[in-house]
Amino acid sequence: MEFVGIMLQIFDATIRVSVPLLLACLAGLYSERAGVFDIGLEGKMLAGAFAGASAAAVTGSAWMGLGAAVVTAVFFALVHGFASITHRGNQIVSGVAINFIAAGSTIILGQAWFRQGGRTPSLSGDARFGAITLPGADAVRDVPVLGPVYSELISGHSLLVYVAFLMVPFTWWVLFRTRFGLRLRAVGENPAAVDTAGISVTWLRYRAVIFTGVLTGMAGAYLSIAQNAGFVKDMTAGKGFIALAALIFAKWKPVPAMFACLLFGFLEAASIRFQGLPWPVIGKVPVQLINALPFILTVILLAGFIGKAIPPRAGGVPYVKER
Amino acid sequence: MAEAAIELVGINKSFGAVRANRDINLEIQRGTIHGIVGENGAGKSTLMSILYGFYQADSGEIRVGGKPAVIKTPNDAIAAGIGMVHQHFMLVQNFSVIENIILGAEGEALLKTSIAKARSELVRLEKEYGLEVDPDALIEELPVGLQQRVEILKALYRSADVLILDEPTGVLTPPEADHLFRILQKLKDEGKTIVLITHKLREIMAITDNVSVMRQGAMVATRETARTTVEELAELMVGRRVLLRVDKDEAKPGAVKLQVKNLTVKDSRGVTMVDDVSFDVRGGEIVGIAGVAGNGQSELIEAISGIRRAVSGSVELDGKPIDVTGFADPGELRDRGLAHVPEDRHHVGLVLAFEENENSILGYHDKPQYLNGPFLNIEAIQKDAEEKIAKYDIRPGNPRLRTANFSGGNQQKIVLAREMEQDPGVLIVGQPTRGVDVGAIEFIHKRLIAMRDQGKAVLLISVELDEIRSLSDRILVMFAGRIVGERGEDATEGELGLLMAGIERQEAAE
Numbered sequence: 001m002e003f004v005g006i007m008l009q010i011f012d013a014t015i016r017v018s019v020p021l022l023l024a025c026l027a028g029l030y031s032e033r034a035g036v037f038d039i040g041l042e043g044k045m046l047a048g049a050f051a052g053a054s055a056a057a058v059t060g061s062a063w064m065g066l067g068a069a070v071v072t073a074v075f076f077a078l079v080h081g082f083a084s085i086t087h088r089g090n091q092i093v094s095g096v097a098i099n100f101i102a103a104g105s106t107i108i109l110g111q112a113w114f115r116q117g118g119r120t121p122s123l124s125g126d127a128r129f130g131a132i133t134l135p136g137a138d139a140v141r142d143v144p145v146l147g148p149v150y151s152e153l154i155s156g157h158s159l160l161v162y163v164a165f166l167m168v169p170f171t172w173w174v175l176f177r178t179r180f181g182l183r184l185r186a187v188g189e190n191p192a193a194v195d196t197a198g199i200s201v202t203w204l205r206y207r208a209v210i211f212t213g214v215l216t217g218m219a220g221a222y223l224s225i226a227q228n229a230g231f232v233k234d235m236t237a238g239k240g241f242i243a244l245a246a247l248i249f250a251k252w253k254p255v256p257a258m259f260a261c262l263l264f265g266f267l268e269a270a271s272i273r274f275q276g277l278p279w280p281v282i283g284k285v286p287v288q289l290i291n292a293l294p295f296i297l298t299v300i301l302l303a304g305f306i307g308k309a310i311p312p313r314a315g316g317v318p319y320v321k322e323r
Numbered sequence: 324m325a326e327a328a329i330e331l332v333g334i335n336k337s338f339g340a341v342r343a344n345r346d347i348n349l350e351i352q353r354g355t356i357h358g359i360v361g362e363n364g365a366g367k368s369t370l371m372s373i374l375y376g377f378y379q380a381d382s383g384e385i386r387v388g389g390k391p392a393v394i395k396t397p398n399d400a401i402a403a404g405i406g407m408v409h410q411h412f413m414l415v416q417n418f419s420v421i422e423n424i425i426l427g428a429e430g431e432a433l434l435k436t437s438i439a440k441a442r443s444e445l446v447r448l449e450k451e452y453g454l455e456v457d458p459d460a461l462i463e464e465l466p467v468g469l470q471q472r473v474e475i476l477k478a479l480y481r482s483a484d485v486l487i488l489d490e491p492t493g494v495l496t497p498p499e500a501d502h503l504f505r506i507l508q509k510l511k512d513e514g515k516t517i518v519l520i521t522h523k524l525r526e527i528m529a530i531t532d533n534v535s536v537m538r539q540g541a542m543v544a545t546r547e548t549a550r551t552t553v554e555e556l557a558e559l560m561v562g563r564r565v566l567l568r569v570d571k572d573e574a575k576p577g578a579v580k581l582q583v584k585n586l587t588v589k590d591s592r593g594v595t596m597v598d599d600v601s602f603d604v605r606g607g608e609i610v611g612i613a614g615v616a617g618n619g620q621s622e623l624i625e626a627i628s629g630i631r632r633a634v635s636g637s638v639e640l641d642g643k644p645i646d647v648t649g650f651a652d653p654g655e656l657r658d659r660g661l662a663h664v665p666e667d668r669h670h671v672g673l674v675l676a677f678e679e680n681e682n683s684i685l686g687y688h689d690k691p692q693y694l695n696g697p698f699l700n701i702e703a704i705q706k707d708a709e710e711k712i713a714k715y716d717i718r719p720g721n722p723r724l725r726t727a728n729f730s731g732g733n734q735q736k737i738v739l740a741r742e743m744e745q746d747p748g749v750l751i752v753g754q755p756t757r758g759v760d761v762g763a764i765e766f767i768h769k770r771l772i773a774m775r776d777q778g779k780a781v782l783l784i785s786v787e788l789d790e791i792r793s794l795s796d797r798i799l800v801m802f803a804g805r806i807v808g809e810r811g812e813d814a815t816e817g818e819l820g821l822l823m824a825g826i827e828r829q830e831a832a833e
Contacts (some may be wrong), residue, residue, distance in 0.1 A: 178432060186415045195377075199427050
């Protein structure tokens with residue numbers, strides 16, 4: 001029974017740490033499916049986390065925080081869109097620039113506004129998204145195995161966790177069952193086909209990056225006002241890049257993206273759980289090595305275990321009408 | 324006379340300093356097939372892109388059915404009943420046929436109903452015009468002929484009355500092209516108007532009712548097809564008399580210079596592209612390899628010239644083996660007298676960012692005549708480039724100009740001059756006249772015949788069947804990686820066409 005308890009704890013933690021990855025990964029999916037590569041997921045998430053925590057601290061409302069996070073991340077997404085869609089700039093350079101701007105400006109503004117060394121004030125009460133107890137969770141708690149699974153694993157997360165997981169079927173539906181999705185997938189594969197069909201490539205790609213902004217904003221808000229109680233500098237800690245790796249791993253498909261994010265989340269959760277514990281045979285493993293595991297796994301998986309991941313064919317290439 | 328479906332009045336269009344279209348007037352009669360011919364860069368595609376709303380004219384007017392129409396985007400063109408089949412298909416490769424057809428014409432926000440509607444509409448179009456295609460097949464799995472059919476269906480699904488086809492036969496086998504022409508004829512009989520852009524004069528003569536000729540951005544003439552000739556059209560296109568037939572004497576084949584035995588080549592995915600191919604080329608003859616693009620010709624010449632490693636088989640140059648399965652390298656082969664004019668001059672044949680003189684010695688730059696100790700002898704290289712420019716009539720005649728600024732025909736001449744002037748014993752030429760205009764084609768063909776007459780062995784691959792037929796002394800046909808037939812220079816287009824499509828003569832007779 002103790003083993004089940006430990007596994008439940010790890011899975012519960014897995015879900016919590018997977019959420020920012022999942023939101024960022026789906027964010028990247030919209031953008032990259034439309035042919036706009038985005039390595040600025042990290043920066044947008046960070047900016048969203050900062051704006052969310054700041055607004056929540058000032059207004060005392062988690063919802064205002066979420067709104068500020070989304071608006072800020074959409075703004076950065078539009079900057080990326082302006083550089084790479086309207087001005088046909090290099091999408092990688094633009095993404096890197098956004099990461100740098102976000103990393104620097106959150107610290108400077110945080111220090112200027114709150115004077116706590118780049119942190120935002122600690123949030124509590126309505127300024128955070130608290131845990132939601134799903135109906136019946138308490139009633140079934142004592143049912144063996146399934147009870148704890150429902151009441152601890154599924155119930156008791158914040159709203160954004162449920163939103164994130166609902167975004168998976170929603171994204172699938174948008175992508176494969178709607179006109180917008182058809183066009184979105186087409187513009188990432190062959191923008192000229194979209195253009196000659198009388199659809200604006202520019203507007204379509206802008207809508208995609210706006211979606212990306214909304215989702216990265218939510219990812220950031222989750223980090224600073226749901227999972228944690230405030231913004232800490234560099235709190236995204238590479239999650240935007242892991243999300244990109246998960247996106248490639250999932251071959252730009254929503255459902256596999258969820259599983260990829262859960263896998264990376266599981267590794268992170270397990271690494272936290274087993275930190276400092278001696279392993280059989282090997283003995284004590286340095287914390288740094290455990291922390292590096294998700295990254296090492298990413299390299300190994302991407303290097304050969306997933307087969308060939310073919311990105312959207314027009315990805316990374318600004319659309320120019322050919323002469 | 325029938326009424327005009329489309330009228331273009333005083334169309335002008337410039338790209339920077341280049342005037343792509345100047346004061347174009349054109350009238351296309353309803354229910355006819357109207358051909359537009361001209362050399363590469365004459366402005367045909369630009370004009371049609373204006374009509375389709377892909378570009379906007381700087382000035383001028385478009386009238387559809389007698390009424391002035393404002394066509395600013397492809398949407399306007401579609402609304403006016405104009406559809407276009409682009410030279411490079413505007414299809415999404417990993418989408419199904421039906422998804423490609425509804426893209427941009429879905430009607431509703433959810434796909435379910437629009438797909439159902441498209442399905443029944445496709446059945447109707449299939450019956451009416453004989454355009455059969457599996458609606459659920461993925462585009463990337465369809466042969467190009469069918470992909471083109473999807474493009475036509477796309478236009479018809481948007482109820483186009485006027486159909487513009489830009490160089491539609493470039494990628495087709497002769498039987499596929501014939502099938503396309505039957506479809507076009509059928510569309511015409513149903514009252515559609517068809518505009519056919521091509522540089523192949525024979526197609527114009529075969530299928531069009533009227534033909535307009537463009538030269539250097541201007542419309543130089545419009546003729547009734549029945550009252551003109553290929554010679555007249557060629558002269559109008561180029562602006563001077565052109566010799567369409569290549570004059571050549573009887574070949575005098577000498578010793579075997581290049582011998583290929585049981586060569587097998589696979590591509591990077593492990594698919595066999597060249598399958599147990601054997602042939603030889605003698606001095607003083609041109610051996611042509613005909614075939615639809617993608618049937619292994621490219622891999623074959625890459626393997627022989629040391630660019631791609633073969634899996635098995637052997638190749639001998641002047642009786643001595645080339646290590647094609649191991650470490651054959653193009654530099655060594657060049658020293659042994661094997662020159663190669665690659666198919667893709669932009670990516671393999673030239674460095675476009677280099678100056679002309681640098682490209683004109685590329686690969687031969689370590690020959691003593693171009694060196695001054697360890698350094699390049701700039702003066703000698705310049706002088707050498709100038710000589711080649713004069714001999715091959717490369718324009719503009721400036722060896723310091725960036726290669727990207729030369730036209731396709733002149734770039735090809737730079738490559739040919741470089742390879743031919745080293746006096747190789749064996750010359751392998753891929754697509755010597757792809758994207759090259761009529762005037763330069765004549766020149767390039769003459770040079771190739773001259774090489775042959777000097778006793779060199781020439782191996783020619785080309786997707787232009789006319790080119791293969793007029794230059795080659797022997798013709799090999801490649802299909803699915805194999806040589807499926809050998810014919811003499813008197814082979815008819817019909818029998819080569821069947822071989823290219825993989826159909827043996829006996830089968831065809833049945």
